[in-house]
Amino acid sequence: MSADFKHVNYSWDDAHAATLDPVARLVYRSNILGDDQRITNTGGGNTSSKIAEKDPLGGANAEVLWVKGSGGDLRTSKRDNFSSLYQDKLIALQSVYGGRADKGLKSAAEDEMVAMYFHTTFNLNPRASSIDTPLHSFLPGKHVDHMHPNAIISIAASANCEKLTQEIFGGSMAYVPWMRPGFELGLAMQEIARRQPDVKAIMMGQHGFISWDDDDKVCYIRTLEFIEKAAAYIDEKYQAKGGDATAFGGQKYQTLPEEQRRATLAGILPWLRGQVSQQKRFIGTVQDDEKILRFVNSADAPRLAELGTSCPDHFLRTKIKPLYVDWNPQVEDAAALKAKLTAGLEQYRKDYASYYNACKHANSPAMRDPNPTVVLIPGLGMIAWGKDKSESRVTAEFYNCAVEVMRGAEAIDKYIALPQQEAFDIEYWLLEEAKLQRMPAEKELARQVVIVIGAGSGIGKETAHRLVKEGAHIVCVDLNKEAAEATAKEITDKHGLGIGVAGSGISGCGPAIGLAANITDRASIRAMLDQVALAYGGFDHICVTAGIFVPSDTSGHIPDDKWALTFAINVSGSYYVADEAAKTWKEQGLKGNLVLTTSANAAVAKKGSLAYDTSKAAANHLVRELAIELSPLVRVNGVAPATVVQGSAMFPRDRVIGSLAKYSIPYSDDEETESLVGKLAQFYADRTLTKAPITPADQAEAYFLLVTNRLSKTTGQVITVDGGLHEAFLR
Template sequence: MSSYKYVNFAWDDAAAAALDPVGRLVYRSNLLGGDQRITNTGGGNTSSKITEKDPLSGQPTEVLWVKGSGGDLRTSTRENFSSLYQQKLLDLQKLYGSRADKGLKSQAEDDMVGMFSHATFNLNPRASSIDTTLHSFLPGKHVDHMHPNAVIAIAASQNCEKLTQEIFGGQMAYVKWMRPGFELGLAMQAIAQKNPSTKAIMMGQHGFISWADDDKACYTWTLDCIEKASVYIETKYAAKGGDATAFGGQKYATLDEAKRRATFSAILPWLRGQVSKEKRFIGTVQDDAKILRFVNSKDAARLAELGTSCPDHFLRTKIKPLYVDWNPQAEDTAALKAKLAAGLAAYRQDYAAYYAKCKHANSPAMRDPNPTVVLIPGLGMIAWGKDKSESRVTAEFYNCAVEVMRGAEAIDQYIALPQQEAFDIEYWLLEEAKLKRMPAEKELARQVIVVIGAGSGIGKETAHRLVKEGAHIVCVDLNAEAAAATAKEIEAKYGVGIGVAGTGLSACGPALGLAANITDRASIRKMLDEVALAYGGFDSICVTAGIFVPSDTSGHIPDDKWALTFAINVTGSYLVGDEASKTWKEQGLKGQLVLTTSANAAVAKKGSVAYDVSKAAGNHLVRELAIELAPLVRVNGVAPATVVQGSAMFPRDRVIGSLAKYNIPYTDDEATDSLVKKLAQFYADRTLTKAPITPADQAEAYFLLVSQRLSKTTGQIITVDGGLHEAFLR
């Protein structure tokens, strides 16, 4: 086509010309995967049949390079593609036929995937996809299998075959729904052999596959197919009234943004607790115009109940979402919670019935029966996953499902995949084996941990330590820029994840930077509500924020400085624990609160009376809160000795003052790092271990206390002071 409206043509001849054949395949794949109108995250696959030199015989041989199992086309590199001898793949047809003819078709399908390793070219370690045969058995040198919403809308229509002929003529054939694998590959091969003019096949309730003997022509033809489907759908959609009549028209009105945020904040921690009975989930909220158009519509309940069509979709979104028929204009939050509770109970029963009805003798055990997508009129959608990235992808996939339903309803009538077929994909033994091959989850996986004081020093170090163990980190500081900077450091190292970014705070990844004043209860509540909007709730809080105000030369400290010291070091920690307890109780999930005290709490010394007394109060606050919040929340404290390196409490002038106080030699023009090192070593020499105490040492203690390694420890203070014998218990 000369121009495109619904996809982006991004091919650059010069860029492609500079690449080898496999590089061109990666290039084409990245272009296709980079446009979510073409395929969803992790979905679709591409291939090229390339002549290579056989490493054993030295003779030229045809090799199929095809996207392997897992990975995402948008970000795929050469390492994400498997390579197989094309002739060996074709030879497997005889083996499959002999087994299928004996009535062992289902087992033969699974066996053939295992046989792919015998066709591997040049010891390529990338595991092959179940779609490999689709690419091998088709005649084109280059093949694209995509999941565009527009094409799936046709594939998920009641009269799919007729519509395919009407829109594409003889250029695209049709194959009824079949589970991806050998049988489907052979069916496509037969279609292509019977109809040589065919260059694409519509895959019933799945997507489409297209091919050509030139890679640029294949890319262009793939875009042409999607553009044709989109033009057809949008023309029909407009003729029916467009957005005004979409999904049967509007039934409910959207709450304004402030009310949406307030309602989400009120229900999310509770809802997270409800869906996390087996394993904890992380949430993503979406309330943009498109999802609201759907959840507010007259047909939302009917269509949601039908479930999704494309296998890629329901593997993330489950067989169907939970739709809650709540009237945002006439019912309050209490009514919404009641309807959610009833809906969750019914959903779990339905899922168990679905499993019981469809399971086979060798099916894996039933998985978590809770929904991963919740739809609420007036509010939008909440998607759940094991981490933020997965919940964002779940949200993306249900967005795709909504667009598919919109298109299918505009041109025909939407139909979902039959339950048994859906079950056989969801509980496919090969899929189960793939899940079991996944690496074990990290120790703090599925956890959301709020680190207050994360802008610098111990807090920043703790944030970096905890994210290494799989936690999602909310970096909180009085200084908003410092909190954001720590969050950016984490995302630069660990990435922001994949999938649709969501809206507002849900656009975050594994880390989020927020500002809060812990001496102000309203500020704390606002921050915790923002955490709920970003992740659905939280599990642990580490309070590392503190202040040190030294006495003046006469030993006096002004009243306002005394009050400020206690406001931050004592009252602030209390307010955080007290306000957070409301959320913990709503969630009903066990949590951890870790406060920062000090070795000074047990050692009286001159010049720091306000700080020392406040930290002694902090020690007892730990014990009091441990009693108040038990048994749901464990409360412990970390008591550092003087941490100079990396601490915001030791700016250059305080370091110089301390050096002068202890008669440690220094020069006025000496570098700050040198001054800090001298003071740190001085303090270290007063301890039994004789080693400077660093923020990293403290961060290790926070990690132990928020993990389950000390799961029976509460009301205790862990000292990290290098062995300061003056602070020994007495």
């Protein structure tokens, strides 16, 4: 069967399907449909099955509609992502709707019906029903697939959609003009199926399509066959017109070479992030692959971008239209690009306000953020923005879908967008607004990017794990790249990579990435910061936990090169990081935090740690100096730990043994390292007022506190986390 399809994947496994109960078969069908982005986009489309169930009240047989509920994604959906509703009660709602609609209250009736679905719930299933529920209930098939394939939407978004539907599919697919999903559309489809009993699919103008059958495997195959036929038709017409060489009116601009392209993007992204984050901070995703570059470099890109997207699923993510910047990468420089972006953003906000004011109703929600979520730049590619990395990746995915729809529509006819009033009524739908208002509050560090330097082990690793729990995106940086990537992997394994297309090509670009940097080398620091810009669009805070301890030799001296290395890492490195980051913070214009690591030893002189102690004393004052230099945009504070043995890279086994011997603490050479560490940690703890070992988690809590707004008026301070070392009390 797989050989019969070139434009979609056939994934049905009879042996596996045979082991599943009816609801599990629905989940299975949904997952394999959603797994192919040519069939439907992330979060888009829905599936259903009408299944015979035992009514929990009395045990009588009941026909139950299992349909993908509100939210969720077909590819990853489980059983609890589906709502279950009494089919007969759903049908009975038609009379309720009809009574309201006949009185000229159709729009209000549509909204009221969604609340009525709760009265049809089977077996107390808590999953909220989708607005598409009537489409699935009112069609005659036992199994229904509603998909958003690019190929089908290309036809749906064509000026002559109805004619093309007949030409391509003959009498096997009917047509319904654009209607907002809901009861009215469900009733229209019901009437089409009644009048045309041989039809098994309906083209939904400017939306997608829906197909059905009484056998779930046949329904699945039919869905694939319709998409395959549409894609093959478009491909034939596309190639006949010249294919890629003439796509979107042909090429107007040249793509910049990769190195220059990435350098230009890294230079402009933090500034752009600051511009679009005037109301709320955004996280970016860069896409510069061949397909998106083909579009942004084309002659027709300005015209098509201005039309905006067609499918409602697309523009809910991408807004009514993207910002296209008519910049010539061959003759104009980055300064010209910034000037054109500035003008473009200003005009975009005005256009969005005009769109809102022209389309709003008396009860419309207040205007939302007027900044674009998609920016298109010739020679460079696309930048998508979202509240987190996952959302920005999905936004990028959806505009990719929109581009493919435009390509297909222009190949076979002429692309048309959804009328602005219809688009507005979906974007500002009161039920959608109510759903937004019900969403839980964002976490404390949501929308923020934190760079943790020294994240490969010890305090840095613990800090990375602490901050990501509060919603932060974490850049794990270490001299040892493998250690940084390992920490990032621990985070993504626990919290997931999110969904959507790959970003700028940086591995594992989800809530955490691992990068290498040598903080004694400015070029290495700048390269790392540029990679962060390409991954997320910019950054908000930096925690420097990297450090080095070189003990004096047996004569009490430390070699000159070790003295220099100690100061290079513990003092100069923090300064270089701050100085390079300051350039980005200034460009971005968003408030941030810098947290450096000093030590209790900065205030307490100890034998055998001359270089370390004096370097940490210098770091203490560096905190104060940088607080002045970087104000008012950036707050600078420090964390001063006492000796942290557990999990510290500065306490390998040989140093632990050396310290135990130094302090005459009994131990044996064959003793487990964990036991040795515990003895030394308790020794240090016994010298404090709290008598408890100091852990990396204790330090991480201080870093968390200082990068949040909980101490928003605190800068130039060093917080001690030393268990109460009275020798280090302020003097």
